[in-house]
Amino acid sequence: xQLLEQSPQFLSIxxxxxxxxxxxxxxxxxxxxxxxxxxxxxxxxxxxVVTGGEVKKLKRLTFQxxxxxxxxxxxxxxxxxxxxxxxxxxxxTSGNTPxxxxxxxxxxxxx
Amino acid sequence: ETGVTQSPTHLIKTRGQQVxxxxxxxxxxxxxxxxxxxxxxxxxxxxxxYREEENGRGNFPPRFSGLQFPxxxxxxxxxxxxxxxxxxxxCASSLDRRETQYFGPGTRLLVL
Numbered sequence: 001x002q003l004l005e006q007s008p009q010f011l012s013i014x015x016x017x018x019x020x021x022x023x024x025x026x027x028x029x030x031x032x033x034x035x036x037x038x039x040x041x042x043x044x045x046x047x048x049v050v051t052g053g054e055v056k057k058l059k060r061l062t063f064q065x066x067x068x069x070x071x072x073x074x075x076x077x078x079x080x081x082x083x084x085x086x087x088x089x090x091x092x093t094s095g096n097t098p099x100x101x102x103x104x105x106x107x108x109x110x111x
Numbered sequence: 112e113t114g115v116t117q118s119p120t121h122l123i124k125t126r127g128q129q130v131x132x133x134x135x136x137x138x139x140x141x142x143x144x145x146x147x148x149x150x151x152x153x154x155x156x157x158x159x160x161y162r163e164e165e166n167g168r169g170n171f172p173p174r175f176s177g178l179q180f181p182x183x184x185x186x187x188x189x190x191x192x193x194x195x196x197x198x199x200x201x202c203a204s205s206l207d208r209r210e211t212q213y214f215g216p217g218t219r220l221l222v223l
Contacts, residue, residue: 004153042115042201042214043154088153095209098167099144101153 003027004089004102012108016078021105023089024071032072032091034063037104043088046074079109115204115215123221124192132187132218136204142166143185144212145177148199160185161208197222 005024013019023032031050035043047056049065049072056063060083062075076083090101116135124130136143142161146154156169160179174190183204189196199219203212 006153041216042203044214045211048211090153096167098156098159098169099212100156101146103151103153 003100004091006087006089006102006105008105009103010106010108012110013079015080015109015111018075018077019079019107020073020075021087021107022071022073023091023102025091026070027091027093028069029091030069030094032065032069032089033099034072034074035088035090037086037088038084076107079107081109081111083107084109115202115213117200117202117215117218119218120216121219121221123223125223126192126194128192128222129188129190130192130220132189132200132202132220134185134187134202134204134215136183136185136202137213140204140206140213141183142205142208142210143179143183144203144205145185145187146201146203147171147196148201148217149195150198154201157187159208166208192222194222196220 007022033048034046037043047063052067052069054065060077064073086104086106088104090099115137118133144159145157148154157171158168159166163179176188179185199217201217203214205212
């Protein structure tokens, strides 16, 4: 059973479009992180959210942590080819537990 | 400041062989975590080392073992390799056990 479910698995869009990807669970998390991973590289941390309802922005990326701290979303405005990659969410159920990853959403932005 | 480095970048082994993967942590980081990322999957936690001691282990058999050295670099050893061990092996270092993890580029292992 996957603790973190990410959707969609694959997404292919045109440059300039907006998109939202989701990370859902039935568990409550103390913190949740979003990473982007490009081919041949390790995941790179984009953001950490810790408070229910928290919204963080990173340029064209907007991250939201659900009120109950069970889910999160990542919204990209005006996607660019440089946004192409595997977007992973990862979470801890408490401060000292291992990081658990979802399977990721593979995004392709076509120029 | 040097980031997390891993060696080798790629490796091909046959079933039953043993392999050692290496990780140099970022300067000042005392914690190293190892993950296995199979094709099409997210990273799965193998174990974590904090100040040379194992500090947590995921659902991996004992043939997966590790070490952390006094300079906080680390090794992952896998014995009796199986085909399903083919994956990208990632290490991540952090300032302390609960701090942000910074990932290396990974070692891609292929078991034939």
